[in-house]
Amino acid sequence: MRSIGSYETVTFLLAENVWLDALLRMGIVALLVPVGVILLTWVERKVIGRLQQRLGPMHVGPFGLLQGLADTIKLMTKEDVRPDSADRPTFELAVFVIVVPVFMAAVAVPFTSDIFVRNMTLGLFYFLAVSSLGIVGFVMAGWGSDNKYALLGGVRAGAQLISYEIPLILSAVAVAMLGQSLNLYTLVNLQDNTPFIAYQPLAFIIFVIAGLAELYRQPFDIPVAETEVVGGPSVEYSGIRWSMFQMGEFVSLVLISALASLIFLGGWIWPFSADNATWLQVSLMVVKTSAFILFFMWMRVSVPRLRIDQLMALCWQILLPFAFLQIIINGLVLVYDWPNWTLTILSGTAAIAMGTLIYHIARRSGVLYQTSGAAQRVGSVL
């Protein structure tokens, strides 16, 4: 592997004072993110509408473009209902515990070589650690609502998110091994010739599947499944508090997509040179991130929901061993200094093996995995 050089990163200040600078950056994020979320809700309804041969929202504004805005006004003016028996502090704080970590994670994600909040040495690690805090919020919301469905949803969310965090982190570790760094800048700069997806197809597939599960979107929307737990942890929330759930969900969708395009698809560099113009960097990132977002939306309408035991079996019995396999492959190649193409071949073979394994298990049993007694009992409890 190429050794890491010291990459000079451009650090520009919006204001002379460090605190004022930080405040300004936070202000920009706090203004842009809600606008982005409003747009994304419209995009999601439109995309899903088209995929289901419907038109999606059409009435408010041209092509229904202002539907998101109308919904926002509705949600903000709606009454904030709280169940009488709810545990007040837990119920009210839960939404913040969900949203704040998402914004904290956004601090570490650079969008181009100039546009970022903080360039951290441990950026990748920080992102994964901080986004794991959101689980506490779901569990709090589930328990604090004093509602059976909310509690079930909260417990499901805890089980699912904590399980899928492990393959997600391990696949990121595989990339960090290859780049010998946890700095997202260094990782992107190393991909100016070949994006890491070419060397790590297995880690990429695991990252996307685990990322989809961390976003609890279909087919992994078990914690919030409407037909099973009627919305899960968010069932008792209304108005502005409910919209904070929505905001957390959509911001994480953007962040996971951005992270995937940074560490696997070469971020703002590949397929151009390292010092391309800012507009080109922005458009590269927008294209790559949107591709992931659209893929996640596409999955939502085309794959049926898994059962909780199938979900757990996929995580612990397939994704986790294969993530370790990817790390072992990387270790061998790095220690013995084999050429890079061996990495492509080994990881690619393992990725195909994992795909075939999942396909055969799904074919043979009609479901994803033969249910074991323990999993069935967990399934009946959840």
Added chain:
Amino acid sequence: MTYEEAIFYVIAAVTVAGGLGVVIARNVIHSALFLIMALLGVAAVYVLLASEFLAIVQVLVYGGAVTILILFAMMLTRVRDTAGPMDGPQRPIAALAATIFLGTTVLAVTQTEWRGNTEEATVISIYEIGEVLFTTWAMPFEIASLVLMVSLIGAIVLARGEEGE
């Protein structure tokens, strides 16, 4: 008072409040949530000491994993509020044990001759941590992973045994 000190006192207050909350709260779930607060406060202290790696590990392991498992277990077992203080004849013994523990801790902190510079936090890069962890301290590291492995297999064996019944 420098602003570092001001930040430290805020963090310390949050941590101590979290710790007190764990003990005082009547509801076990509230105690667990206060525990998360205290552990995150400790992570913030690590950040102030320029040990970012340790801080992130603290958030990842204690903030997002261990406490979730505690909460998870409580929710599945339907814990109830503890009615009134749980008191008993052990009270004086407990007080004595707590006082001795506090005394030992305070003594240890004040009497130890700390190595290195205590005036300023030394920044240690993640590369150095990795190198030392896998060369000088490779043995303790391996032993720790062995212990984890044993407990993991033990948990599986116990779960399997239940399934057979």
